[in-house]
Each structure stands twice: as C-alpha cells, then as structure tokens.
Amino acid sequence: MLIDTVAKPTVKNYLNVKQGILSWLLTTDHKRIGLLYTFSITVLFFLGGFFALMMRLELLSPRNWLVSNETYNKLFTMHGIIMVWFFLIPSIPNTLGNFLVPMMIGAKDLAFPKINLASWYVFMIAACVTIYALFRGGVDTGWTFYTPFSSQFSTTYVIAAAIGIFISGFSSIMTGLNFIATIHRMRAPGLTWMRMPIFLWSTYATSVILVLATPVLAITLLMVAVERIFQVGIFDPALGGDPVLFQHMFWFYSHPAVYIMILPAFAVVSEIIPNFARKPLFGYKAVAFSSVAIAVIGFLVWGHHMFVAGTSVYSAMAFSILSYFVAVPSAIKVFNWTATIYKGSVSWETPMLYAIGFIGLFTIGGMTGLFLAALGFDVHVTDTYFVIAHFHYIMVGGSVMAFLGGFHYWWPKISGKMYPEGLGKIAALTVFLGFNLTFFPQFVLGYLGMPRRYAAYPEEFQMLHIISTAGATILGVGYILPLCYLIWSWKYGKPAGPNPWRAVGLEWTTSSPPPPHNFKETPVVYWRAYDFEAWKDRLGLVEREVEDD
Amino acid sequence: MTIPPHTPKTLTLVFASLWILLLGSALIGFLNLGHYNIVVSVAIAAVQAFFITGFFMKALYERKIILVVVAGGIIWFLIMETLTLADYMSRGWLPFPGK
C-alpha cells in the first residue's frame, strides 16, 4: 500500500494512454471510435445544416431570388441525404452508443472491436463518395430516390449518391451486429436483462432494426444503380417494371429507419429524466418492452407513405390501422417519463432542459403522426409542409434535442471536464425557441396547402415563411453555441470527477475520462437500474474511492 | 471429451435425403401443375433448407438464442413478402379504375 502511494503514476485514461494521430486512426477502443464518429457527424451535420439554411433563405421571397429551381432541388436532396444517412442514423448509436454500451454493461469493449473500427472507415468512405456526388453537381431526386425519375430521367449524379448510401449501410449493419452480440453476451455478472438501463434496451431495439432493415435499402439502391447503368427496366414502367415496388422496398427500410433515429433518443431521455428527478424510472418493464414493441410494429406500417401512390385501398386501410398501433408504445413511454417527473425532486440542469423539451416536441410530432396515419387527412396534406413539420418535430425536435441533451449529460464522462452550465441553459432554451419558431409555422403552411420541394410559392404564404426563416437563424445560433463551449471546456473546463450528477449506473463508477479498459475489475451488479435507494451509500463512496487512487 | 451430436452417420443420412429431395424436385418439375410447380419446388427447397440449417449448420444443437435469430430472419422476410403482396393482390377489388 505504501509503495503504491509513493510511486503514484499519472492516471492513465483512454485519452492520454497513447498519443499521436495513428493511435486514433488505428484504435480499437470503443470510446475513441465514439469520438471519431462524433467528429465526423458533427462536420456532416453542419454541412447538412448549411443546405437547410440556403433553402430557408431562398424561401424568404415568393420568387427565386437566391437560387434557381434546379439548385433548390439539389439543396433539399443533399440536405435530406446527409441529415438522414450521415447524421441522424449514426448520431446517437455510433457516438454515445459506442461510448456507453460497453460501459453500461460492465464490459471492457464491444464484442468485435475491429469491426467497430472498420464501421467508421466504411462510414467515412461512404461520406466521401456522397460528397463526391455533391461536388460533381449534386443530386436532385429528393432523398427518397423515387423511380422512375431517379433511375431513368434525372441527369444528376444519382449513382454516386446511391453507392454512397449503399456503403454507409454496411457501416450501420456492422454497428447493429456489434451491439446485438455485445448486449447478449458481454453483460457483467448479475446484470440480467431486467436490470439493464433503458439505454441498453433501446439501443438493442435500434440494432435489431438496423440489422433487419438496412440490407433491404442496400439492395434497393443497388437495383436503381443497375437500372441506370444497364438501362434494364426493374422499376421503369416503360420496360415492364413497377415504380411502386421501389416505394415498397424503400419504405420497408425507411420507415423503420425513423425508429432507428428516434429509439436512441428515447434511450438518452430515459437515462436523463430519472437522474434529474432523483426517482427510479416509472414502469421500467413497460418502457423496456415498448422499445421492442416499437421495433417490431415499426416494420408493419411502411405503407402509410404510399397512400397516394396507387396502392390498393384495402392495403392502405390495413397500413393505416397498423400505423395507429405505433402510438401505443410511444404513448407508454411519454406517460412513464412524465410519471417519473411527478413528485420527483427535479433539478433543471441543461440535460434535463433538453429532455423536457424533447418530451414536448416529440409529443407534438407523434400526435401529428396520427393525423397523417388517418387516410382521409393524409390525402389532403400529402407532400405539404405539414409532413415536413411533422417529421422535423420527430427528427430535430426529438432526435437532435436528445442528442444534445445526452452529450451534455455524458460530457463529463467523455472529456472529464464540466461544460459551462449557464451557457448550456441558454443554448438549450435557444434551440427550443428557435426550433418551434422554425417548424410550427410549417404546420400552418402545410395545412393551408403549401407543397414541399418548391422554391417559389404564392405570396400569401410569405409571412409564415419569413417567421420560419427567422426561427431557423435562431436555431442555427443554438447549435453553434454548444459546439463552441464544448470545445472550450475540453481544455479549460473544470474537472468533473467520476460522478458529477450523483447518477446511478455502471458508467459512473469508473473515473472520468475512463481508463482504456473501462473498469479496474469486472463489476458485479446486484441492483436494478435507477435504484437510487441501493446506491445511497455508494453515491457518497464512489467519489471517495476514486479520489483515493 | 464429449462426442459432438452431429456424427458422420447423421450427416451422411442428411446428405442422402438432400440429394433425394433434389431429384424429387427435378422430377416433379416435369409434371404440369400449372401455378403450383413453383409452389412445390419452393416447398421442397424449404425442407432442404431446414435440413441444412438444422444439421450442417448445427442450428438444432445451438443455444436457444440462435434459433430465435433464425426464426426472426424467416419471420421478417415473410413480413416483407406478405405486406407487399397484400397491396398487389388486393388491387382491382373495387370497381373503380386504378383502385
């Protein structure tokens, strides 16, 4: 004991254990790969955001004043492609998920560390191919690549973009496969399924969707590319093909993909809320199984994207009814989060602000989703700004809010430093305000009949568009602010200590930043998730234990 | 050391039945069963696939989770197939053009 204290080496953590650019590019440490992903998707997020900003500026005026119609088509296509496949799909699973899954289950690493690194490289290759398509002049098909326009008529770089997304699919599959194997077989002794944090349940459900849905998208885009290259009619009606078949196969992936984007957000919020309400999550089992239920039901509802595409009335009715069923597990989650807050001793740190904002915005997004599942109403608002507003409430109001909340919550663990709390709160409120100002007017616009994907519009819509653009500016500030102060706090923030939130969960039992293999010895779990009672003594002890090292 | 359950004897039996099924499939193919030709051939292929998965790939001797994974794959393929066909097969049931 005495020798230990005398020859005290500097504490090795995953950040300083090896230095140099190669130690990052060849790492198999899940925490470093998580940071590599964070860097990549942040760059891509701001690239996608730039396209959105250009669109909003163009829409200030009813006439084309900034860009031509052709450029506008390319802007919304590239915005969609980059945001969906290169930001939202990998956002939480590949950054926070990569970082946290092994730590939450008490493992040293993911099941297949090399495949994990490979997935990042594959992702980067995919991003490069897509950006190549962008620099060669972009794509104008919309992110949905609907045939036969994409396969026969578009003169832009469809093949390059499709190949880029095809490659990114492999990255998704590798990640999903890794998480499934890890959660099944790498759990610490005593960590049964019913003791796992909800983060793991939701990540597991996400992985199942990634694995089951992504191959279908890959092969569908490959068929579009084959049709374009060899001029054979797979989806082209002139050559005996059926464009609606493309939509079936595309949405078989892309509807579950919505849950790939939102389930990880549920995961984050389910961790933040119990911690800042200082109460165990209400209805643990219901929340856990509702994640799995969403993953399963999510595969049965894709037809609601095709109500006006010429599908049969009977299948549209079936898909409409099935779509309503998704609301049940989603509502279970929302009710259980609010019940967790009820009579809790709530404190309003930045992550909690994001989580509360998430609940509100997700509820609005989810409820308008019910409108769209209704056949009659959907026919009225199909391809209008109502749809745009609806899915941005889910994707931006839901996923991005949770992404930011999660990053603030685990930032002390990732970097070992605290972010400035005051600025954090200001940024959270700015994002919430800016978001609503941007997208709420779009519900009205859509209901009044403003169609999506047009650069010019009738003059009576101008006021609502101007409000929306003003909101987008505020939203942009709200996104740049965290970027700046998080980078600042990486170097200058005050040390966080192992458990600044006095939170429960295995990731908080190790030092921040964690050592290369996460734990000094394999932890043994003898408590349920969010069991503040069982941790009462520990919460005091943890900090002392680590300080003693 | 425990002897693995998939002995050469079992494997040979499985192999023989797979070839017999193949022969059967090819011979039945020469009969004219109308639309059922492909149904029969796919059904025989499914039986063959079961034998290969169970014995050559040893799924029957694996832990339960592997069987769940296999079942999941089959079920999700059937979801894709049935819900897509649900659209195509119910078209034209209403007396309006295009419905």
Added chain:
Amino acid sequence: MTEPTLSGTALLELREHFENPEQQRETASIGMWVFLITEVMMFGALFTGFTVYRLSNPAAFDEGSKEMTIVLGAVNTALLILSSFTMSLGTYFCSIGKTRLLSYFLILTMVIGAVFIGIKFTEYYLHWQDHKVPGFWFEYHGADARAVQMFYVFYFILTGLHVVHMTIGIGILLVMLWRNLLGSFSATYHTPVDLAGVYWSFVDIIWIFLFAIFYIPGLHLR
C-alpha cells in the same frame, strides 16, 4: 465457467476483452448468425421483387425459365449440397481433434466450390450465345419480351450476387486452411472453422432457392 479441459489454443486465441473462451465462442456465433439474417433480408428483398413480377406475368416467367439448362443447374445444386456435406464433415473431424482431415476436407470443399463457379460461368456463356443478357444483348421473339427480360434481370442479379458470395466463401476457406496449417485449430478451439462452415452452408441454401425459382418452373414446358 472455465472448463478444466480448456487449454492450449483455446486460451491462446482468447482476445483480451473476453472473460473466457466460452464467452468468446458464443459471441462470435451470435455475430455470424445475425450477419446471416442481414443476408436473408438482402436476398429476401430480391425474392420479394421476383414474386411481385412473377405474379403479374406467370406465363412469361415460365417461358424464361424454360430456356435454362436444367442439367447444369441440377448438377450445380448437387455439387453445392455435396460441398456443404464435406464442409460439415471437416468441422466434425476438427472437433474431435483430427485437424489433418480438416485440411483435406477444406481443400475438397473449395475445389467443389470452384467447379460450381466454373459451371455457372459456362451457363452465363450459353446465355450470351442465346442473346439473353439484359442490358448488353437481349433478344426474345415472343409475346411478352419485356416480362421475359425482367425474368433474366432478376436471374442475373440473384445468381451474380450468389457467385460473389461463393467467391468470398472460398476466400474465407483459404484463410481457414492457412490457419489450420499453422496449427491454430484443435479439438478445443475451432470456432472460426465452424462459423466458416455456417456461412458456406448458408450460401448453399440461397442457391437451393434460386434453383427452385429459376430452373424448375419452366421444366414442364419442354
């Protein structure tokens, strides 16, 4: 957890983030099976497309199927089943410690796989001579040329993907042979060979379904 019989290569091959060889084996096994599910979904999407088009043009698809060389297809199916059999015998002998037999069976399996690919390309050559290659040279003088072409589009995409998988499979078996010659495998550690066999047999299953949908339905028209 660790069984007393575990020794030698099993512990040598244990990666540092696993607790024991049993955990490593099960994790790898789940990984492989989940990967196969992604393959099922990928081929499944193509099967779904095939079903949709076949349902709307059953007669034309039978016509397309009539042009297939049934003998080559049947021989290929028989060969693939045989290769699955030899592969499973190889893993069996490895699991009782006869690694030299594993090497022989791996070589045999790869040779059969190569013969399969050879026969497949012979068939492609015959299609080329028949002018039945959509996108390059397609001629069909019948009522439903478009639908027959659709049959061939799916035929080439599906069998082409299958050949790609076969080639990858032979590559994997080569690696397994190499590792076996280096003495990596034993009665206690043979997970990679087992999983290579699982992959090989899965590719076999895909072919069996391809045979059932492309070769059989047109037979009765001969």
